[in-house]
Amino acid sequence: xxxxxxxxxxxxxxxxxxxxxxxxxxxxxxxxxxxxxxxxxxxxxxxxxxxxxxxxxxxxxxxxxxxxxxxxxxxxxxxxxxxxxxxxxxxxxxxxxxxxxxxxxxxxxxxxxxxxxxxxxxxxxxxxxxxxxxxxxxxxxxxxxxxxxxxxxxxxxxxxxxxxxxxxxxxxxxxxxxxxxxxxxxxxxxxxxxxxxxxxxxxxxxxxxxxxxxxxxxxxxxxxxxxxxxxxxxxxxxxxxxxxxxxxxxxxxxxxx
Ligand SMILES: Cc1cc(N2CCCCCC2)n2ncc(-c3ccc(F)cc3)c2n1
Numbered sequence: 001x002x003x004x005x006x007x008x009x010x011x012x013x014x015x016x017x018x019x020x021x022x023x024x025x026x027x028x029x030x031x032x033x034x035x036x037x038x039x040x041x042x043x044x045x046x047x048x049x050x051x052x053x054x055x056x057x058x059x060x061x062x063x064x065x066x067x068x069x070x071x072x073x074x075x076x077x078x079x080x081x082x083x084x085x086x087x088x089x090x091x092x093x094x095x096x097x098x099x100x101x102x103x104x105x106x107x108x109x110x111x112x113x114x115x116x117x118x119x120x121x122x123x124x125x126x127x128x129x130x131x132x133x134x135x136x137x138x139x140x141x142x143x144x145x146x147x148x149x150x151x152x153x154x155x156x157x158x159x160x161x162x163x164x165x166x167x168x169x170x171x172x173x174x175x176x177x178x179x180x181x182x183x184x185x186x187x188x189x190x191x192x193x194x195x196x197x198x199x200x201x202x203x204x205x206x207x208x209x210x211x212x213x214x215x216x217x218x219x220x221x222x223x224x225x226x227x228x229x230x231x232x233x234x235x236x237x238x239x240x241x242x243x244x245x246x247x248x249x250x251x252x253x254x255x256x257x
Contacts, residue, residue, distance in 0.1 A: 019238060019241040019242065019245060020071075020237075020241050022241075022245065023071070023241055023244045023245050023248060024071070026248040027248070028071050028072050028073055028244065029073065029200075029201035029202040029224075029244060029247055030073070030074045030075065030198055030201055031073075031074060031075040031076075031077065031197065031198050031199065031200045031201050031202075032068060032073055032075070032076050032077070032200065032201070032202045032203075032204065032243075032244075033076075033077040033078075033079070033200035033202070033203045033204070033215070033216060033219075033220070033223070034064070034076070034077070034078050034079065034203075034204045034205070034206070035079045035203070035204070035205040035206070035209075035212075035213060035215055036057055036060070036061070036078055036079060036080070036206060036232040036235075037205060037206050037207035037209050037231075037232055038053075038206050038207025038208075038230070038231030038232045038233070038234075039053035039054045039056070039057040039231070039232055039233055040053050040054075041053070041207060041231055042056060042057070042231040042232070042233040042234065043056075045231075050092060051091075051092060051095045053231075053233055054092075054095065054096060054099065055099075056233035057232045057233045058099050058102065058103050059233075060232055060233055060234075060235050060236075061078060061103065062103070062107050062110075063236065063237065064076070064235065064237070064240055065111070065114075065116065065148065065150055066114065067237040067240050068148055068240065069114055069115075069116060069147055069148040071244070073148055074148065074149065074198070075148070075149040075151055075197055075198065075200075076148055076149070076150055076151065077121065077151040077152075077153060077194075077197075077200060077216070078150070078151070078152055078153065079153045079156065079213075079215050080099075080100070080152050080153060080154050081096055081097070081122070081153070081154050081155055081156070082153075082155075082156060082157055082213065082214060082215075083123070083155060083156065083157030083160050083214070084157065084213075084214065086126075097127065097128050097130075097131045098130070098131070100131050100134050100135050100152070100154070101130060101131065101133075101134035104118075104134050104135070104137070104138045105134070108138050108141060108142075111138070111142060111150065112141060112142060112145070114147060114148070115145045115146060115147030115148075116142060116145055116147050116148045116149075116150050117142045117143065117145040117146070117147065117148070117149045117150065118135070118138040118139050118141075118142045118150050118152070119139060119149055119150065119151040119152070119197075120135050120136075120139060120151075120152055120154055121151050121152065121153045121154070121156055121193040121194055122152075122153055122154040122155040122156035122157075122193060123155045123156070123157075123160060123164075123193075124155070126155055127154065127155055131154075135152070135154065149197065151194070151197065153215070153216075156193065156215075157214045158212070158214045158215055158216055158217030158218070159214055159217065161192055161193050161194075161217075161218070162192075162217065162218060164191075165188065165191035165192050166191075168191050169183070169188065169191050188218075189218070189219075192218060192219070194216065194219055199219045199220070199221070199222065199223065200216060200219055200220055200223045201223060201224065201247070202223060202224050202226060202243065202244070202247045203215075203216075203220055203223045203224070203225050203226065204226045204227075204228070204240075204243050205225070205226075205227050205228075206228055206229075206230050206231060206232045206235050207229065207230070207231050207232065208227065208228070208229040209227075210227050224246075224247050224250055226243040226246055226247065228242075228243065
């Protein structure tokens with residue numbers, strides 16, 4: 001039995017290595033965005049509390065961040081907490097909003113070592129002070145880093161983002177800081193939380209759900225979508241390679257023929 005497990009693991013490793021070698025021969029998506037779904041289901045399958053799935057999912061964040069950075073991905077955006085998540089039970093929300101400081105408290109030295117730049121995308125005002133302090137400290141400690149931009153969508157909602165951008169733009173028009181005929185998609189993008197970041201090339205959503213859930217509604221206009229039944233806590237480097245391989249096999253036309 002042990003021999004069979006070792007043989008299986010050997011095959012898995014060689015499959016993973018050969019797939020990584022394969023995708024490295026072709027352009028790697030510059031910006032990958034991930035809806036990290038399936039954490040509660042992962043816990044339920046093991047008769048564990050939902051928060052155990054969130055905690056396991058946090059370990060997957062580290063694993064996939066390292067894998068993306070080693071591939072040369074430029075931006076990795078992770079949907080960590082949506083504006084809709086406030087509707088969850090208070091105990092679960094409190095647990096979730098402690099994860100940023102737990103993750104950074106453990107892995108920030110490693111992120112700095114790996115030249116990763118931490119960034120936040122979302123509405124900061126409603127976040128607890130302890131959460132914001134941890135993230136802003138990490139952003140300050142990594143602002144000079146030039147490797148992977150690890151962009152956490154925290155208290156983020158696509159419609160909220162667009163509405164805030166329109167309001168700020170309307171103020172600028174009313175104050176004659178810009179006229180509506182000067183407005184372009186590029187200028188509008190600067191009003192979004194994701195300003196200065198390139199749009200995602202590849203969106204990955206785990207756990208089999210096939211919907212956007214109010215995520216990066218403007219920015220995903222031309223992205224390739226990849227859906228997998230794998231639950232986020234089980235998502236590994238080979239699953240990432242499979243998603244990138246699928247992306248590379250598709251011909252992107254950006255609306256052209
Ligand atoms: C709210 C939340 C939930 C959260 N989960 C773990 C991953 C699965 C999805 C939900 C639960 N993770 N994982 C890492 C962070 C995080 C956020 C900001 C930051 F600067 C550093 C780490 C995180 N934040």
